[in-house]
Amino acid sequence: MNLRRRSLTKGQAAMITVKACSLREQDGRSPKEQTARSLKEQLGVALAVMGRASTVLQHAPDLVDPVISGAMGLNEAYTVAQENKAKANSAEVQLARLREEDPELADRVVEGHLTLAGAWAERTERVEEDKRQRRVATHLLDEIVPPLAQTRGTRTFSRYDPAFASGTPITRETIAHAMTALAEMDQVWQERDLP
Numbered sequence: 001m002n003l004r005r006r007s008l009t010k011g012q013a014a015m016i017t018v019k020a021c022s023l024r025e026q027d028g029r030s031p032k033e034q035t036a037r038s039l040k041e042q043l044g045v046a047l048a049v050m051g052r053a054s055t056v057l058q059h060a061p062d063l064v065d066p067v068i069s070g071a072m073g074l075n076e077a078y079t080v081a082q083e084n085k086a087k088a089n090s091a092e093v094q095l096a097r098l099r100e101e102d103p104e105l106a107d108r109v110v111e112g113h114l115t116l117a118g119a120w121a122e123r124t125e126r127v128e129e130d131k132r133q134r135r136v137a138t139h140l141l142d143e144i145v146p147p148l149a150q151t152r153g154t155r156t157f158s159r160y161d162p163a164f165a166s167g168t169p170i171t172r173e174t175i176a177h178a179m180t181a182l183a184e185m186d187q188v189w190q191e192r193d194l195p
Contacts, residue, residue: 010046011074014053015067022057052078059084091116098123145185148178 008016052074056063060081066072087093094116099106102123108114114122151157162169 009070009074010049011053012068012070014049015056015064015074015077018050018053018057019064019068049074055085056081059088094120102126141185145182 053067056067056074056077058081060077063072063077063080067074067077095106095109098109098116098119102119105114105119105123109116109119160170168174
């Protein structure tokens with residue numbers, strides 16, 4: 001069997017390597033750095049060329065196969081990928097994304113009351129504050145609801161003595177508020193389809 005060996009350009013070799021690394025990473029196989037370095041050493045492809053190929057894979061994936069087939073050069077694909085990356089980071093795209101995530105902030109930018117960078121900083125703060133509040137609420141409910149549920153069917157309630165209360169004594173009003181809170185919690189759990 002006579003197989004002719006076809007020479008690959010460094011751009012083609014780099015693109016094949018980067019694509020293979022990406023597929024291996026998706027499959028949960030060997031780490032990208034190890035594979036890229038070992039293939040780079042075997043093929044003699046510079047890491048800078050590998051970096052260009054990686055940029056093409058991330059920002060112009062439709063050009064990967066044309067580079068591999070030789071229909072397009074890596075440098076040409078890299079230029080397109082850089083343009084795509086710049087467009088993705090452009091003010092218009094950022095404003096459109098902000099409008100999807102937080103229309104009120106986007107309106108303030110359009111009206112000139114806030115810069116785009118300022119709006120994104122505020123959006124980031126809001127997201128972080130929301131995470132913090134969700135974490136605090138979750139910890140609070142985790143500490144209160146399970147112990148309360150464990151008292152069901154026991155004599156715990158009949159043994160309550162205000163003289164031993166460590167804080168504000170429990171009153172009927174407190175119990176009524178707790179029952180309302182549990183009913184509200186049940187409604188939210190149903191709406192969110194939580195177990």
